Amino acid sequence: MAKTPVRYSADVEDVKPDETETIAALNQTFDRILERTADDYGHAVRSVHAKAHGFLEGTLTVHADLPPELAQGLFITPGEHKVIMRFSTNAGDILPDTISLPRGVALKVLDVDGERLPDAEGRTQDFIMVNGPVFQSKTADKFLGNLKLLAGTTDKLEGTKEILSKALRGVNTVLSTVGIESTKVQTLGGAPNSDPLGETYYSVTPFRYGEYIAKFALFPVSKDLTDQTDTTIDASHRPDALREVIRSEARVLEMEWELRVQLCRDLDAQPIEDPTVEWDQDDTPFQPVATVRAARQDSLSEDKFQQIDEQMRFSIWTGLVAHRPLGNINRARKETYRHSADFRARVNGCPYHEPSGAPF
Numbered sequence: 001m002a003k004t005p006v007r008y009s010a011d012v013e014d015v016k017p018d019e020t021e022t023i024a025a026l027n028q029t030f031d032r033i034l035e036r037t038a039d040d041y042g043h044a045v046r047s048v049h050a051k052a053h054g055f056l057e058g059t060l061t062v063h064a065d066l067p068p069e070l071a072q073g074l075f076i077t078p079g080e081h082k083v084i085m086r087f088s089t090n091a092g093d094i095l096p097d098t099i100s101l102p103r104g105v106a107l108k109v110l111d112v113d114g115e116r117l118p119d120a121e122g123r124t125q126d127f128i129m130v131n132g133p134v135f136q137s138k139t140a141d142k143f144l145g146n147l148k149l150l151a152g153t154t155d156k157l158e159g160t161k162e163i164l165s166k167a168l169r170g171v172n173t174v175l176s177t178v179g180i181e182s183t184k185v186q187t188l189g190g191a192p193n194s195d196p197l198g199e200t201y202y203s204v205t206p207f208r209y210g211e212y213i214a215k216f217a218l219f220p221v222s223k224d225l226t227d228q229t230d231t232t233i234d235a236s237h238r239p240d241a242l243r244e245v246i247r248s249e250a251r252v253l254e255m256e257w258e259l260r261v262q263l264c265r266d267l268d269a270q271p272i273e274d275p276t277v278e279w280d281q282d283d284t285p286f287q288p289v290a291t292v293r294a295a296r297q298d299s300l301s302e303d304k305f306q307q308i309d310e311q312m313r314f315s316i317w318t319g320l321v322a323h324r325p326l327g328n329i330n331r332a333r334k335e336t337y338r339h340s341a342d343f344r345a346r347v348n349g350c351p352y353h354e355p356s357g358a359p360f
Contacts, residue, residue, distance in 0.1 A: 002284070003265040005069050005212040012213065012272050013326055022141045023332050027339045029144065032151045033092040034343045041094065044347035047340040049088040049104050051095065053196060054246035055304040056085040058294035060109050060259065066289060069263060072210025073322030074112055074125050075289045082357065083292060084108040086308055087196045087246060090130065092151075096239035100193035103131040105201045105218060106314035107259075107292070110355060115321045119338075122354025125319035127216055127259075129201035131194070135275035140332035193235055196242060197249055198228030205275045206264060207316075208324040213264035213272070215279060217286050222256035243300055250299040257293075260286035272327050313341035313352045 006012070030047040038044040045051075064078040085108075089101040107127040137143035203216040220226050228249070235241035262284050264270045270279045298304075315337040316325045325333065345351050 005263040005265055006267055006270075007211055008208045008213050012267065013331075014273050014328075015331070016139075016328065019140065019328065019331060022144060023335050026140065026144055026147065026332060026336050029147050029151050030092075030336060030340055031343070034340060037093050038343075038347050044344040045092075045094065046344065047092045047336075049090050049106075050092050051089055052305075052309050053087045053089070053242040054250060054299035055087075055308045056250060056255070056294040056299055057297065057304075058083050058085065058255070058292055060107075061291045061293070063289055063291070069212060070261065070287060070289050072212060073114070073208075073320055074109065075261075076210070081112065082110045084110070084308060084312070084355070085292075085294070086314065087242075089242070097193070097233070097235040097241040098239070100235075103194065103196045103199050103201070105129055105196070107218065108312070108314060108318075108355070110357065112320065117317055117319060117321055117324060120318050120320075122318070123356060124354045125323065126314050126316060127203065127218075128314055128316050129203050129216065129218055131196075131199040131201050133202045133204065133217075133278045135204045135329060137329070138274050138276045139328050143329065143332075192230075193233050195228040195231040195233055195245060195249075197225055197246060197253070197255070198231055200229075203316075205316075205330045206270075206272050206326045207330075208322060208326060209261060209263065210322045213326065214261040215264075217260050217262065218292065219258045219260055219286070219288075220256075221258050221291075222254045224253035225255055225257070228253075247298065247300045250294070251296055253296070255294040255296075256291060258288040259290040259292055260288045262286045275327060275329050307355075310348065310350050311352055312355065313337070313344075315341070318354070 033047045034044060037050065060081045060083045062075050062078050062081075066075060066078075086106040088104045088106070089095075090104055091099075091101055095101075105128075107129070109125040109127070110123070112123055112125045137146060198220055200220065201218040206213055206215050220229060233241055233245055238244065262279055262281070264272075264279070265284050270284065271277050315333070316330060317334045317337065325331070341352055
């Protein structure tokens with residue numbers, strides 16, 4: 001029998017005394033990436049997940065008759081919300097798709113009512129997820145060390161990066177055959193060059209879930225999407241292969257996902273402050289709370305690119321108090337995400353905004 005979900009309280013977090021200093025150092029390092037790429041492109045881009053591969057409009061339908069432990073926060077009231085999705089890879093520079101990196105999706109849910117997090121503009125709830133269940137660094141200061149290495153390679157040696165990515169993909173394939181998943185290898189460019197529309201995406205870090213604590217995930221469920229799972233994309237001589245694939249597929253596929261939550265039921269087995277630990281899905285499976293659907297559409301129209309990539313920001317700290325981000329990594333993401341967005345807005349002369357209703 002499953003354990004009772006752990007109830008949220010402020011003391012589930014362990015705030016370190018040096019977090020402010022670490023965040024300042026992260027912002028300084030992100031500035032190196034932001035300034036260098038802005039100089040190269042003549043235009044500011046995101047410090048992470050800079051290259052977007054496609055944008056979708058759709059709906060999120062909160063399921064009716066959820067049990068009390070799942071009917072929390074945004075998911076208390078059944079009904080439909082418009083959503084915006086942005087698919088990307090995690091580098092801070094615009095790389096050719098021959099350099100395969102972990103995939104990401106940002107999901108913005110519109111017209112959400114409820115008490116909002118401090119400084120959370122508008123009436124939206126953002127979910128940011130990647131196609132792996134764990135983060136590569138336990139704490140923000142450990143991530144800072146990795147970020148400094150990545151900042152040193154920004155805008156340099158693209159040909160070398162392509163060769164390295166090919167070699168690392170071979171290493172990752174060997175590791176996978178013996179049941180080992182290496183997040184470090186994948187982050188460095190050894191991730192499989194997979195179809196983003198067929199991937200499962202995870203929040204990786206934990207969040208408050210109303211009275212409880214949970215992680216989120218987005219699972220493809222329509223046959224058209226699950227048919228793309230584990231499909232490898234040949235990006236040879238196609239620097240924007242992922243944009244081309246998503247655009248062609250979004251015009252013809254039936255696209256449906258389930259948003260699921262994994263409730264924390266044991267703080268020792270499911271730690272709040274260590275996102276390198278995967279919460280065992282056999283012990284605590286992800287449970288569906290909403291369905292996301294996107295009709296056939298053009299995923300790369302000029303309007304979408306301008307209004308989503310240029311005029312919007314995505315942040316896990318944009319949303320409800322009921323879904324407060326938890327843990328050291330999430331606390332560090334609050335100021336660094338805003339810092340990056342403010343840089344883009346200032347350099348590009350294009351303020352960001354939170355949408356309401358149909359954005360296009």
